[in-house]
Amino acid sequence: MNAPAVTLHVFCSAKGGVGKSTLSVACARLLAQSGRQCVLIDADLTGTSLADGLSLCAPIVERDDQGRLDFFARPTGKFMTREETIKARNSRKFQEWSGRPPAPPFFNDLLLQGERGAECTVEALWWKHEQDDGLRVLPSSPLTQDIAIALGWLREEPFEWLQRFMWLLQGMREQLPALSDVVIDLPPGLFGFAHETLALLSNLKLGKPFPSGFPDLRAEEWRGQPFIVTTEDRNDFILALEYYVAHKAKLPHLKIVLNRATEGRSAWFSGELVRHFGSGLRLEAIPLIRVDELKPLRELFVSGRLHMNEDIKQLRMQLLGGDDAHRP
Ligand SMILES: Nc1ncnc2c1ncn2[C@@H]1O[C@H](COP(=O)(O)OP(=O)(O)OP(=O)(O)O)[C@@H](O)[C@H]1O
Ligand SMILES: [Mg+2]
Numbered sequence: 001m002n003a004p005a006v007t008l009h010v011f012c013s014a015k016g017g018v019g020k021s022t023l024s025v026a027c028a029r030l031l032a033q034s035g036r037q038c039v040l041i042d043a044d045l046t047g048t049s050l051a052d053g054l055s056l057c058a059p060i061v062e063r064d065d066q067g068r069l070d071f072f073a074r075p076t077g078k079f080m081t082r083e084e085t086i087k088a089r090n091s092r093k094f095q096e097w098s099g100r101p102p103a104p105p106f107f108n109d110l111l112l113q114g115e116r117g118a119e120c121t122v123e124a125l126w127w128k129h130e131q132d133d134g135l136r137v138l139p140s141s142p143l144t145q146d147i148a149i150a151l152g153w154l155r156e157e158p159f160e161w162l163q164r165f166m167w168l169l170q171g172m173r174e175q176l177p178a179l180s181d182v183v184i185d186l187p188p189g190l191f192g193f194a195h196e197t198l199a200l201l202s203n204l205k206l207g208k209p210f211p212s213g214f215p216d217l218r219a220e221e222w223r224g225q226p227f228i229v230t231t232e233d234r235n236d237f238i239l240a241l242e243y244y245v246a247h248k249a250k251l252p253h254l255k256i257v258l259n260r261a262t263e264g265r266s267a268w269f270s271g272e273l274v275r276h277f278g279s280g281l282r283l284e285a286i287p288l289i290r291v292d293e294l295k296p297l298r299e300l301f302v303s304g305r306l307h308m309n310e311d312i313k314q315l316r317m318q319l320l321g322g323d324d325a326h327r328p
Helices: 020-033 082-093 107-112 114-119 144-156 158-175 192-206 234-247 266-280 295-299 310-320
Strands: 006-013 038-042 136-138 181-185 222-230 255-261 288-292
Touching: 006 020, 006 192, 020 038, 020 181, 020 222, 020 255, 020 295, 020 310, 107 114, 107 144, 107 158, 114 158, 144 158, 144 192, 158 192, 192 222, 222 234, 234 255, 234 266, 288 310, 295 310
Parallel strands: 006 181, 006 222, 038 136, 038 181, 222 255, 255 288
Antiparallel strands: none
C-alpha cells in the first residue's frame, strides 16, 4: 500500500509580525496532539528563530574529531537539556567554521548542504520542546552570521532555495514513511522564497511538472494548504488581497487568515474592500478565516501544549478543516 499523502501547511504574509509563527506553531501542535506525524519547519531565515522563542531542546548529533556535526550519521535518539541547548547555541556564535557546522544543527545548515540535504538524516536533526509533545521542529538559526549567509544567498537565488528545499522534503518523506504533515513558517513578504514556496504548492495543485534538476514531487503524495496571514491593518490586508486576486487561478486553494480580528469590524472591512477593489471583490467570495484575539495563542510560546478550550477547537476546525479530520 502506498504511504498516504503528506500535507504541506504553509503560512506566509505580506507584512511582518502578523501571526505567521503563532499560527504555524498552533497548527503543528494541534496536529501533533491528535497523533499525526508532523514536522514544523521554521523557514523564516530572517532571524526570529523558533529555537529561541519556543524553549526547544536540540538533538545530540554525532560529531567528527573536530567537533563538527555529522548530518549523515544515524540518530542518537538523545537530546540536550534546555540549558545545554542555550550553551551550545551561544558557543556556536563564537566559532569560525567552514564546511560542516558546529552544534546545534539549524534548518539553515540543512539547506546550505545543497542537494545533499536530501541525504541528511533528518530523523537525527530535529529538535523537540522541553515538555515533549511529539512535535518535531527544524528551527532556523538566530545567529547573525548564519542569517547573513542565508539572506545573501536567498536574495540572489530564490529559485535555488526552492530546489534545495524540495530535495529536503523529498528526503524527509523517504526517511519517514509515517510522515503526515509538514507545517512551514515562512519569512514576511510575498516575494523571493515565500513566493517560490507558493509556486511549489501551485504546481502540485495544478499537476504541473517541475523543472529539470528538481525532485518529482507528485500530487498523489503531496498536498498543499497555503495560508496568507493578515490583520485589519489596511497596509497589510490590501497587499495580501492583491496577491490573492493576482494568484487566484494558480492557487485556488489559498486561504486568507484575518488574524486578531475584532468584533464588529466586518462592515468596515467590507467597505475598505469595495474602496480598493471595487465591487469585483466581494467579502463573501474570499476564502476568509477569522481568528480572534486568543489568549491561548499568546501562551503557546511558553507552554508545550495547547489547552483544548472552545476557541482552540474552533481554530482547529478553521485551520485543519474539521473537528475529527485529523484524528489518527
Ligand atoms: N490570534 C492571536 N491572539 C493573541 N495573540 C496573537 C495572535 N496572533 C498573534 N499573536 C501575538 O502577536 C505577536 C506576533 O505574532 P508572530 O510572532 O506569530 O508574528 P509573525 O508574523 O510570525 O512575525 P514575524 O514576521 O516577525 O515572523 C506575538 O506576540 C503573538 O503572541
Ligand atoms: Mg515569525
